[in-house]
Amino acid sequence: MSTEVQHAEPGFFRKYLWSTDHKIIAMQYLFTGMAMALIGGYFAYVFRMQLGFPNQHVPGYGIVTPGKYNALVTMHGSIMIFWVAMPVLIAAFGNFLIPLMVGCDDMAFPRINRLSYQIFLLSALVLLSSFLVKGGPFGGAWTAYPPLSASGAYNLTPIGATLWLLAVALEFVAFLLGGINFTVTAMNSRAPGMKMYDIPILIWMIILANIVFMASAGPLIAGAVMLLFDQTMSTGFYDPTRGGDPLLWQHLFWFFGHPEVYVVLLPAMGIVAEIIAVFARKKIFGYKTVLYTTWAVGFLSFVVWAHHQFVAGIDPRMANIFSITTLMISIPVTEMVFLYIATLYGGSIHLDTPMLWALAFIAEFMIGGVTGIFLGSSGTDIYLHDTYFLIAHFHYTFVPIAIIAVFAGLTFWYPKMFGRMLNETLGKIHFWGTVIPFNVIFIPLFITGIAGDQRRIYNYAQFAEQSRPWLQHLRTTSTIALLFMLAFQLVFLFNFFWSLRHGKTAGANPWRSTTLEWATLSPPPHGNFAEMPTVYRGPYEYGLAGRADDFLPQNVPDRAVGD
Amino acid sequence: MLERYVTAASTYAHSIDHLFILIAVLGGFWLIAAEGMMFGLIFKFRAKDGRPTRYITGEEPHLKRWISIPHYLIIVCDIVIVAAAVTVWYDIKQVMPPADATVRVIGQQWAWSFQEPGPDGVLDTADDIRTVGEMHVVVNTTYHFELLSRDVVHSFAVPAFRLKQDALPGRTITGWFRPNRVGTYDIQCTQMCGIGHALMAGRIIVETQQDHAAWLLRNSNQAVAERAEQQAPPASGADGPTTMAEVRR
Numbered sequence: 001m002s003t004e005v006q007h008a009e010p011g012f013f014r015k016y017l018w019s020t021d022h023k024i025i026a027m028q029y030l031f032t033g034m035a036m037a038l039i040g041g042y043f044a045y046v047f048r049m050q051l052g053f054p055n056q057h058v059p060g061y062g063i064v065t066p067g068k069y070n071a072l073v074t075m076h077g078s079i080m081i082f083w084v085a086m087p088v089l090i091a092a093f094g095n096f097l098i099p100l101m102v103g104c105d106d107m108a109f110p111r112i113n114r115l116s117y118q119i120f121l122l123s124a125l126v127l128l129s130s131f132l133v134k135g136g137p138f139g140g141a142w143t144a145y146p147p148l149s150a151s152g153a154y155n156l157t158p159i160g161a162t163l164w165l166l167a168v169a170l171e172f173v174a175f176l177l178g179g180i181n182f183t184v185t186a187m188n189s190r191a192p193g194m195k196m197y198d199i200p201i202l203i204w205m206i207i208l209a210n211i212v213f214m215a216s217a218g219p220l221i222a223g224a225v226m227l228l229f230d231q232t233m234s235t236g237f238y239d240p241t242r243g244g245d246p247l248l249w250q251h252l253f254w255f256f257g258h259p260e261v262y263v264v265l266l267p268a269m270g271i272v273a274e275i276i277a278v279f280a281r282k283k284i285f286g287y288k289t290v291l292y293t294t295w296a297v298g299f300l301s302f303v304v305w306a307h308h309q310f311v312a313g314i315d316p317r318m319a320n321i322f323s324i325t326t327l328m329i330s331i332p333v334t335e336m337v338f339l340y341i342a343t344l345y346g347g348s349i350h351l352d353t354p355m356l357w358a359l360a361f362i363a364e365f366m367i368g369g370v371t372g373i374f375l376g377s378s379g380t381d382i383y384l385h386d387t388y389f390l391i392a393h394f395h396y397t398f399v400p401i402a403i404i405a406v407f408a409g410l411t412f413w414y415p416k417m418f419g420r421m422l423n424e425t426l427g428k429i430h431f432w433g434t435v436i437p438f439n440v441i442f443i444p445l446f447i448t449g450i451a452g453d454q455r456r457i458y459n460y461a462q463f464a465e466q467s468r469p470w471l472q473h474l475r476t477t478s479t480i481a482l483l484f485m486l487a488f489q490l491v492f493l494f495n496f497f498w499s500l501r502h503g504k505t506a507g508a509n510p511w512r513s514t515t516l517e518w519a520t521l522s523p524p525p526h527g528n529f530a531e532m533p534t535v536y537r538g539p540y541e542y543g544l545a546g547r548a549d550d551f552l553p554q555n556v557p558d559r560a561v562g563d
Numbered sequence: 564m565l566e567r568y569v570t571a572a573s574t575y576a577h578s579i580d581h582l583f584i585l586i587a588v589l590g591g592f593w594l595i596a597a598e599g600m601m602f603g604l605i606f607k608f609r610a611k612d613g614r615p616t617r618y619i620t621g622e623e624p625h626l627k628r629w630i631s632i633p634h635y636l637i638i639v640c641d642i643v644i645v646a647a648a649v650t651v652w653y654d655i656k657q658v659m660p661p662a663d664a665t666v667r668v669i670g671q672q673w674a675w676s677f678q679e680p681g682p683d684g685v686l687d688t689a690d691d692i693r694t695v696g697e698m699h700v701v702v703n704t705t706y707h708f709e710l711l712s713r714d715v716v717h718s719f720a721v722p723a724f725r726l727k728q729d730a731l732p733g734r735t736i737t738g739w740f741r742p743n744r745v746g747t748y749d750i751q752c753t754q755m756c757g758i759g760h761a762l763m764a765g766r767i768i769v770e771t772q773q774d775h776a777a778w779l780l781r782n783s784n785q786a787v788a789e790r791a792e793q794q795a796p797p798a799s800g801a802d803g804p805t806t807m808a809e810v811r812r
Contacts, residue, residue, distance in 0.1 A: 066758045066759065066760070066761060066762075067758040069761075070755070070757075070758060070760070139757075139758070140755060140757070141755040143755075145715075145716050145754070145755070146715075146716075147714065147715045147716070147732060148715040148716065148755065148756060148757060154672065154714060154715050154757055155757060156757065156758060240731075240732050240733020240734070241732075241733065245733070246716060246731055246732065246733070247731065280608070280616075281616045282616060282617075282619065283618065283619065283620055283621070284621070285619065285620075285621035285626075285630075286620075286621030286622070286627070286630075287620075287621065289621065310652075311656075311718070311727050311728050311729055312716075312729045312731075313728070313729045313730075313731045313734060313736050316652070316656040316657045317657060319652055319656065320649050320652065320653075323645055323648050323649060323652070324645055324649075327641045327644065327645050328641075330641065331634075331637075331638060331641065334634065334637055335630070335634055337597070338597070338630045338633070338634065339621065339630065341597065341600060341601045341604065342621065342626070342629065342630055343621075344601065344604040344605060344608055345604055345608065345617075345619070345626070345629075346608065346616065346617030346619050347604075347608045347616055347617075348608065348610045348611070348614065348615075348616045349604075349605055349608050349609050349610055350610045351605075351609070359601070359605065362601060363598060363601065363602075366594055366597055366598060367594065370590040370591070370593070370594045371590075373586050373590050373644060374583065374586050374587075374590075377582065377586060377644055377645070377647075377648030378648050378649065378651075378652040378656075379578070379579060379582045379647065379648040379649070379650070379651030379652045379655070380579060380582050380583050380586060380648065380651075382579060382652070382655060382656070382725060382726070382727050383565075383579050383583075383722070383725040383727065385727055385753070386718065386720075386727070386753040386754065387753070447568065450565060450568050450569065451568035451569050452568075452569045452722035452749070452751075454720065454751045454752075454753040455753070456755045456760060456761075457760065457761040458761050459761055460761075462761060462762055462763075462764035463749050463751060463764050464747075464749055464766075465569070465570075465722060465723070465748070465749045466749070542616065543615070543616030543617060543618045543619075544618065545615055545618065550615075550616060
């Protein structure tokens with residue numbers, strides 16, 4: 001940015017809405033993501049009410065018809081993945097933290113960064129606009145399998161389906177722009193002295209996640225263009241009567257869709273690594289091993305996609321290969337989780353709110369991982385595929401990623417973002433009020449899945465085996481727990497906005513942390529650092545004996561330490 | 564374990580259930596061990612005044628062992644699970660035992676219809692029996708099925724049989740099952756197929772040879788034609804050479 005612009009005090013519009021400052025863009029992504037999370041959560045409330053109390057008037061919504069139910073589950077899935085997890089984990093944390101943690105003044109391409117957010121916002125608006133069109137929003141599930149998604153005659157939402165597809169495509173454009181920016185910044189703009197193995201794990205993970213995203217998005221974009229042509233120009237790419245093949249979409253979708261799981265997992269794992277190191281006052285156990293496992297996960301994530309398609313009509317021999325690769329990917333992930341647990345050994349563990357969230361991530365994610373083995377094993381997947389067992393497993397991975405790790409990151413970096421501390425008591429109330437109901441929501445759903453409940457059914461009345469009363473009790477239990485979980489989010493929202501003004505002043509480094517973002521003011525000024533930092537050591541020098549303070553920031557020169 | 568929650572009524576239901584239990588035992592053991600280790604460490608190393616933190620990099624061999632040995636054991640468990648999973652899969656999906664009968668299952672928005680070969684045992688002949696929403700099979704008989712879809716992707720699922728297979732337009736997908744317990748069981752569609760997805764239910768009736776023969780007789784062309792004659796006036800433009808039996812009773 002040129003010096004003239006820096007000197008002129010920008011107005012509200014230029015400062016907050018048209019900014020190229022990575023911190024402002026991070027806030028734009030964060031607040032847009034939070035707003036979309038409220039929408040996605042509201043949808044979950046409506047369709048869970050329908051499942052818990054079938055065919056009754058849902059307060060704040062009305063009667064849920066089958067068409068509306070399909071639209072609600074489709075939009076819940078799409079929004080939570082593409083418009084909550086991606087913008088918050090990758091874009092908000094990535095934008096805010098990459099320049100601060102690698103020690104530079106802004107992203108490598110600030111204007112591309114601004115464009116990225118603007119396209120993202122447009123994509124969200126396109127998606128939401130589908131609620132206003134004739135036929136309503138798309139209801140063919142977030143996986144959008146053709147021919148259902150390809151033809152208005154089948155899905156009855158001809159305009160909504162196209163808008164959904166356009167919104168996803170725009171969202172991808174935004175994240176491709178962002179991904180290039182993040183990668184280039186982390187490669188080229190690191191502070192002097194920051195070698196590859198001095199980069200904080202979170203930055204490594206965000207970059208690897210972006211590389212995985214950029215490498216996997218291409219096939220799906222090609223698939224989406226073909227689907228768009230099928231929808232709007234009556235081509236037949238997925239129409240078997242005209243030589244097309246519906247399975248093609250499934251391969252293209254899952255070739256993206258499974259790496260996508262790791263695209264959001266890796267930043268979450270990175271956030272948790274940073275927090276555990278700080279609050280256990282420990283170096284990450286086996287920093288390099290964590291990185292090797294991350295690379296292995298990134299690579300293997302490209303060769304597991306067809307485990308979503310075991311019973312989809314693919315050649316059954318293929319299932320064996322994908323069963324093996326799927327269990328293979330559990331090996332580096334297990335290693336990574338074990339390394340995190342080992343980091344606790346010999347530490348001095350402070351259970352502040354961010355640490356509670358980080359530990360909850362590990363505890364809950366392990367349940368998600370182990371239940372994944374039932375689905376990755378082709379034999380059991382025959383039965384469990386597309387049941388609520390899958391739903392529960394998926395949410396045991398995704399809620400830790402997109403909710404628990406995000407709260408870990410928000411509570412941890414809030415002081416840096418806004419210069420004030422969150423209220424610790426409210427933080428703990430919110431933590432327990434989220435984590436306990438979360439388990440009460442999804443443990444019953446494992447059981448209903450084992451009992452045969454198939455997904456995306458608005459009412460089980462047609463199915464005698466699924467109409468057994470005890471199954472309905474479990475569904476109702478799950479719904480009530482969701483109401484509790486949603487209600488406790490108000491505590492967070494209150495804490496978040498109240499603390500902006502009334503929180504304790506944070507100071508530059510409230511958690512006594514070593515990485516570069518804590519070396520500047522809270523919140524960091526435009527340009528980030530008064531004096532650009534130089535890096536002298538790795539990111540996790542905690543637990544040093546014989547010193548007044550037990551940690552050594554990355555930017556403190558050795559001679560100042562007196563070694 | 565699964566049988567407490569869902570009936571097992573086909574020969575391969577138990578092999579899937581046993582695989583489930585194997586994974587539950589192995590996975591459950593390691594889950595409890597890892598969670599226990601984690602909570603134990605949190606408790607043991609909670610912050611206390613005057614207790615210094617140990618400086619550990621994770622390169623120390625005597626500490627790395629604590630991760631690598633469990634990890635090798637987990638890899639062994641993974642191999643056991645893969646071997647068991649592939650075995651179960653191979654038996655159910657990759658090979659088909661010789662058929663006693665072949666039926667056709669057709670998915671369309673939003674119903675399952677079935678074509679059964681009739682007395683001659685051959686599909687696509689005049690005596691085929693076509694039904695909608697209700698499938699009749701004989702206990703302890705190996706069935707091959709041909710699965711079709713007329714429009715979008717559906718998934719033919721019978722929880723009691725532990726059977727699930729997507730139906731794709733433009734392809735005929737074959738599979739098999741052998742019911743081994745008399746009863747009436749649900750058929751589901753487990754793939755989102757539009758606004759009627761939740762209505763796409765069916766029933767599969769596993770009956771004895773005698774009951775099935777009686778059902779065949781009741782629904783032979785001749786019997787249906789006679790019943791139609793008794794009900795005046797007959798619907799115009801009837802069902803062609805085959806009958807829509809038992810459908811709209």
